[in-house]
Amino acid sequence: MADSPRATGTQTLARGLRALQIVSTASDGLTIQEVAGELDVHRSIASRLLSTLADFHLVTRGSDGRYRTGTGLAALATGIHATLRATAEPVMHELAADLGATVSLLVIEGSQAVALSVVEPPGASYRLSFKTGSRHPLGRGSAGVALLAAQSPSPGEATAVTEARERGFAATFGEVEPGAHGVAVPITAEGLPAACLNLITSRAEVAGRAAPPLMAAAARLRGDLA
Structure with missing residues (x-):
């Protein structure tokens, strides 16, 4: 049986919150690949999660390609x-x-x-x-x-x-x-x-x-x- 939309949404939310957590505790930020490794997901999934978090200013991507906490998280x-x-x-x-x-x-x-x-x-x-x-x-x-x-x-x-x-x-x-x-x-x-x-x-x-x-x-x- 396929996962219900609610179950899929809950899993996505949990992954997004976990991604935010690991980025916020990294002293010098994390790359997409590092986040994917921490979450044990494909790089494309990690990229979508980080992009969504960035849309809400919870994380920000630096010129070095590493994600760090954004101003939205501070608020x-x-x-x-x-x-x-x-x-x-x-x-x-x-x-x-x-x-x-x-x-x-x-x-x-x-x-x-x-x-x-x-x-x-x-x-x-x-x-x-x-x-x-x-x-x-x-x-x-x-x-x-x-x-x-x-x-x-x-x-x-x-x-x-x-x-x-x-x-x-x-x-x-x-x-x-x-x-x-x-x-x-x-x-x-x-x-x-x-x-x-x-x-x-x-x-x-x-x-x-x-x-x-x-x-x-x-x-x-x-x-x-x-």
Whole structure:
């Protein structure tokens, strides 16, 4: 029996979204052939998918023939990030108050971890903090590791990323801020970019008890965002 038009349309949509996803996570874009290989489809199919995405300015083709994210995706991401931030911030305020430490929400942008929101603990006489918009390389610091752990396993990934995915959180010391402990938990939700909740503190005892409440908060956010 031939596939129904609805089934065919669903498959095309899924392929298009997957193509957008792999282009957006490639640090220097992808060629049509590379996208075809990632999707396991003929080059002509990949070309049609990318052309459609380009029509909506979600990707753009450079003079080198490589496809990269376009301005339409940036506008779409702004709306998605606003939803993510609005949902997460009440939970972040609770965590910051309960743990007495700064809590941030970070997302992936290219090859970097970017702070989408930062909440400081109320009434603290001393605190470690960084600004919204701060960024550092993926794989560095608890947030960078957690964001990689929020994605599917990849060949040759760092042991720290694999361990964070298995236990549900990443913990580091002094990798982004000298003398600071970081504990981060991945947040994954259908249709939303990979994100994480990250706690930063100079107090080892706070970092030592931070994982369970952070994991509970991440689970709560996954439910709210579903």
